[in-house]
Amino acid sequence: MRFTPENKDLPEKWYNVIPDLEFSLSPAMGASGYPLGQHDMNSLSPNPIIEQELERKKRDVPIPPELRNLYAEWRPTPLFRAERLEKKLETPARLFYKYEGGSPSGSYDLNTAMAQAYYASHDGAEHIITATGDGEWGVSLAIACNHFGIKCRVYMVRSSYDEQVYGRYIMEILGADVVSSPSEDTSTGRKVLSSDPKAPGSLGTAISEAFEEAMSRNDATFAWGTVMNHVILHQTLIGLEAQQQLRRAGFQPEICIGAVAGGSGFGGLVFPLYREIQHGMRAIAVETAAAPSLSKGHYAYDYVDTERLGPMLQMYTLGHSYIPPGIRAGGMRYHGISPLVSALYREKLMEAKLYTQRQALEAGIMFARSEGLVPSPESSYTIRAVIDQAVACKEKKERKNILFLLNTNSNLDTSTFKDFLEGAVEDKYLLEDQVVAAINNLPKM
Amino acid sequence: MRFTPENKDLPEKWYNVIPDLEFSLSPAMGASGYPLGQHDMNSLSPNPIIEQELERKKRDVPIPPELRNLYAEWRPTPLFRAERLEKKLETPARLFYKYEGGSPSGSYDLNTAMAQAYYASHDGAEHIITATGDGEWGVSLAIACNHFGIKCRVYMVRSSYDEQVYGRYIMEILGADVVSSPSEDTSTGRKVLSSDPKAPGSLGTAISEAFEEAMSRNDATFAWGTVMNHVILHQTLIGLEAQQQLRRAGFQPEICIGAVAGGSGFGGLVFPLYREIQHGMRAIAVETAAAPSLSKGHYAYDYVDTERLGPMLQMYTLGHSYIPPGIRAGGMRYHGISPLVSALYREKLMEAKLYTQRQALEAGIMFARSEGLVPSPESSYTIRAVIDQAVACKEKKERKNILFLLNTNSNLDTSTFKDFLEGAVEDKYLLEDQVVAAINNLPKM
Numbered sequence: 001m002r003f004t005p006e007n008k009d010l011p012e013k014w015y016n017v018i019p020d021l022e023f024s025l026s027p028a029m030g031a032s033g034y035p036l037g038q039h040d041m042n043s044l045s046p047n048p049i050i051e052q053e054l055e056r057k058k059r060d061v062p063i064p065p066e067l068r069n070l071y072a073e074w075r076p077t078p079l080f081r082a083e084r085l086e087k088k089l090e091t092p093a094r095l096f097y098k099y100e101g102g103s104p105s106g107s108y109d110l111n112t113a114m115a116q117a118y119y120a121s122h123d124g125a126e127h128i129i130t131a132t133g134d135g136e137w138g139v140s141l142a143i144a145c146n147h148f149g150i151k152c153r154v155y156m157v158r159s160s161y162d163e164q165v166y167g168r169y170i171m172e173i174l175g176a177d178v179v180s181s182p183s184e185d186t187s188t189g190r191k192v193l194s195s196d197p198k199a200p201g202s203l204g205t206a207i208s209e210a211f212e213e214a215m216s217r218n219d220a221t222f223a224w225g226t227v228m229n230h231v232i233l234h235q236t237l238i239g240l241e242a243q244q245q246l247r248r249a250g251f252q253p254e255i256c257i258g259a260v261a262g263g264s265g266f267g268g269l270v271f272p273l274y275r276e277i278q279h280g281m282r283a284i285a286v287e288t289a290a291a292p293s294l295s296k297g298h299y300a301y302d303y304v305d306t307e308r309l310g311p312m313l314q315m316y317t318l319g320h321s322y323i324p325p326g327i328r329a330g331g332m333r334y335h336g337i338s339p340l341v342s343a344l345y346r347e348k349l350m351e352a353k354l355y356t357q358r359q360a361l362e363a364g365i366m367f368a369r370s371e372g373l374v375p376s377p378e379s380s381y382t383i384r385a386v387i388d389q390a391v392a393c394k395e396k397k398e399r400k401n402i403l404f405l406l407n408t409n410s411n412l413d414t415s416t417f418k419d420f421l422e423g424a425v426e427d428k429y430l431l432e433d434q435v436v437a438a439i440n441n442l443p444k445m
Numbered sequence: 446m447r448f449t450p451e452n453k454d455l456p457e458k459w460y461n462v463i464p465d466l467e468f469s470l471s472p473a474m475g476a477s478g479y480p481l482g483q484h485d486m487n488s489l490s491p492n493p494i495i496e497q498e499l500e501r502k503k504r505d506v507p508i509p510p511e512l513r514n515l516y517a518e519w520r521p522t523p524l525f526r527a528e529r530l531e532k533k534l535e536t537p538a539r540l541f542y543k544y545e546g547g548s549p550s551g552s553y554d555l556n557t558a559m560a561q562a563y564y565a566s567h568d569g570a571e572h573i574i575t576a577t578g579d580g581e582w583g584v585s586l587a588i589a590c591n592h593f594g595i596k597c598r599v600y601m602v603r604s605s606y607d608e609q610v611y612g613r614y615i616m617e618i619l620g621a622d623v624v625s626s627p628s629e630d631t632s633t634g635r636k637v638l639s640s641d642p643k644a645p646g647s648l649g650t651a652i653s654e655a656f657e658e659a660m661s662r663n664d665a666t667f668a669w670g671t672v673m674n675h676v677i678l679h680q681t682l683i684g685l686e687a688q689q690q691l692r693r694a695g696f697q698p699e700i701c702i703g704a705v706a707g708g709s710g711f712g713g714l715v716f717p718l719y720r721e722i723q724h725g726m727r728a729i730a731v732e733t734a735a736a737p738s739l740s741k742g743h744y745a746y747d748y749v750d751t752e753r754l755g756p757m758l759q760m761y762t763l764g765h766s767y768i769p770p771g772i773r774a775g776g777m778r779y780h781g782i783s784p785l786v787s788a789l790y791r792e793k794l795m796e797a798k799l800y801t802q803r804q805a806l807e808a809g810i811m812f813a814r815s816e817g818l819v820p821s822p823e824s825s826y827t828i829r830a831v832i833d834q835a836v837a838c839k840e841k842k843e844r845k846n847i848l849f850l851l852n853t854n855s856n857l858d859t860s861t862f863k864d865f866l867e868g869a870v871e872d873k874y875l876l877e878d879q880v881v882a883a884i885n886n887l888p889k890m
Contacts, residue, residue, distance in 0.1 A: 001514075001518065002517060002518045002519070004452050004517070007449050069446075072447060072449070073446065073447045073525070073817075074447070080518070084592070102547045104817045104818050105817075143817040144817075146814050146815065146817060147529070147817060165863075166859050166860075169859045169860060169862065169863040170819060170855070170859055172863065172866060173810060173813055173814075173819055173859070173862045173863065173866065174813055174814055174817075174819070175814050365618060368618055368619055369591050369618075369619055369620050370591065372518075372549045372550075372588040372589075372591060372592060372619075373549050374615060374618055374619070409856075410615070410856075411854075411855075411856045414611050414614045414615055414618070414856075415611075415614060417614065417618045418610075418614040418617065418618065421617060421618065
């Protein structure tokens with residue numbers, strides 16, 4: 001059942017959670033070892049993005065009208081109640097999902113891609129450079145760049161470039177310049193290739209390459225797909241809309257669930273409900289067993305990228321040198337989690353659950369067959385946690401309202417489910433020894 | 446720019462164009478050689494579907510409330526104005542598109558799939574059997590069947606089964622039973638395989654196989670993906686909504702454009718605008734050069750399927766034995782066009798244009814880059830015609846309102862554009878000699 005979105009649900013302001021936090025946050029650190037400031041970020045980002053990244057006082061950040069008009073091309077997104085899934089599970093819980101997979105790119109990434117392209121365009125940038133795993137983020141950025149007449153260049157993790165080809169195809173159809181990372185185009189890439197010409201790449205390396213190129217060019221900016229404060233700020237559209245839509249339907253969320261890769265989708269859903277958290281709402285982040293930064297990581301300052309070109313953030317991390325085993329939801333292979341999400345977890349304001357990819361995919365198929373929407377592998381982790389909570393509600397005879405985020409559709413990766421049905425997907429777990437080594441390798445502060 | 450859909454845009458009744466026609470229609474013919482009646486169709490379809498197929502008097506056909514609630518999960522679909530494309534083309538024309546690619550299946554096919562599954566379910570059917578090319582139709586039917594707890598079995602053209610695998614994957618993820626056609630499961634399939642074990646299959650053969658199985662089972666019905674009157678009836682949701690949405694925005698359509706495979710999407714868009722046609726609106730059907738039934742076919746009674754198990758329809762046809770060359774938009778390889786669309790064309794109430802697949806794909810990429818939505822190869826034919834009309838408006842300095850149908854997104858076929866960009870897609874044309882032979886092979890009436 002869909003709760004029809006109404007125009008007024010589309011916010012006029014993003015929500016910055018920081019002023020509402022009851023604890024203090026450590027600053028990000030620049031390469032200099034001093035707190036990250038405007039001067040560290042000038043070579044990477046336009047001014048309004050830097051201001052949003054560093055903003056600690058303003059709760060409400062106005063959305064420029066031109067940008068809001070673009071959001072209105074696909075937002076507000078619908079809120080659904082998964083009544084057929086409830087029935088199948090025989091749960092008394094009510095399952096509500098905010099569906100971002102109907103955006104032009106098929107994912108929530110377009111929320112921040114459009115904002116970053118807007119600000120880059122007003123800053124006079126002619127190129128935006130970024131890094132992507134399977135391509136959901138890159139596809140969104142390619143669409144946003146076209147809207148502003150900006151050229152888009154994407155360093156794509158080589159294993160995805162070679163195997164998860166649909167993301168690459170769509171970026172190329174959209175006119176983006178897609179480079180297999182590690183590449184010969186940067187000194188970072190050449191360094192990696194010289195030690196291993198067949199290196200499969202990692203998101204950490206691809207980010208380093210994109211940083212290097214963006215920093216060396218005057219006509220280009222870098223765009224962040226997740227992790228950073230401003231990205232979550234843009235993604236709060238999700239939670240702000242969901243809150244309005246649930247309220248109008250007469251329901252109060254009691255459990256809120258989302259998968260975490262870098263944490264921007266989860267933060268975007270949950271932060272606008274921060275008051276509800278203070279009043280007892282549970283917030284559950286869902287991680288992959290192959291890279292569970294919250295559940296098994298270390299809370300420390302760490303680099304955002306493998307080659308340590310970017311800032312250091314205080315976050316739950318498995319170490320920037322940890323390379324998780326190859327799992328299907330490639331975006332979830334990142335070593336850290338947004339500092340804001342990390343801080344909430346540290347303060348015990350939220351929980352984390354971890355699942356293997358087979359547990360997730362099984363749940364994704366159950367959802368597809370009952371609700372008629374095929375989710376992405378990443379969204380399937382969310383669904384798995386939702387199903388477990390719904391079953392717990394059944395056992396305890398509790399009629400809870402569960403709100404979750406279906407952030408991406410299956411466009412770019414259908415073969416994972418097919419391989420799973422054919423028994424060709426194996427579970428992958430944290431490589432504990434490698435994490436120990438990577439944690440030893442954390443920057444000394 | 447999106448015109449936000451409003452709940453009231455979702456019709457309470459489908460529109461049957463037949464009572465409004467100013468000319469008479471020839472009946473469909475059953476295998477007996479007599480006009481098709483209830484008794485011929487009992488073994489294939491539930492009663493309400495048969496009534497809808499044969500209805501000639503009632504203009505408005507009520508949508509059952511349970512079904513309308515399901516439609517409300519993704520309808521009304523949005524109407525967009527392609528302002529960025531207008532700007533790129535420097536055309537004074539206004540380009541409006543009704544976007545059906547945001548449905549759960551990614552295509553307009555779900556409009557009739559849901560209706561047919563609804564009626565089959567109320568008729569007690571436990572299985573629905575159908576035929577599909579690339580899989581858009583099959584995916585929609587699989588979703589609809591799940592909503593009603595019906596098992597879905599799909600004969601899929603072998604060349605698509607082997608090559609356009611994403612449609613098959615999604616049907617299987619949704620739990621449908623997908624059979625490569627020609628198959629060993631039917632006498633039709635065995636006959637084709639015995640003369641050519643490597644036969645690539647065709648939609649005509651797959652329909653014959655599905656007919657054969659549905660007719661031989663008491664617990665199963667057949668579902669039609671296009672061509673038939675009742676399918677177009679269900680698809681009139683598209684035109685009814687678009688009419689309301691355009692009217693509210695203050696515009697009157699002056700040219701209306703849609704690609705035709707079997708004709709149901711085009712009919713669904715255009716028939717509700719029949720009065721506008723009578724008042725001078727141009728309606729343009731867009732065909733592929735490989736199978737242009739309207740432009741180069743014969744107006745005659747012909748079978749809907751290769752093995753002549755189904756009814757004969759009076760329509761523009763290339764002959765049921767014509768097998769068009771392999772083009773990418775597999776659904777457009779059908780030999781005939783809906784009798785209703787054919788009749789309008791015969792009466793000169795509409796036009797037809799034909800394009801090669803390279804002409805279409807080039808336009809699809811231009812649209813993707815300006816509008817940010819990647820269309821299906823079939824929708825790209827529509828876009829090509831729209832661009833040509835928009836350019837003509839520029840030359841004539843005419844500010845026309847052009848309404849077109851974007852019926853399907855690119856989910857199931859991204860590689861076609863990629864192959865096109867790499868120069869690996871060749872134009873294919875009508876095989877004229879084979880059409881001459883197929884026309885000679887038409888049934889003698």
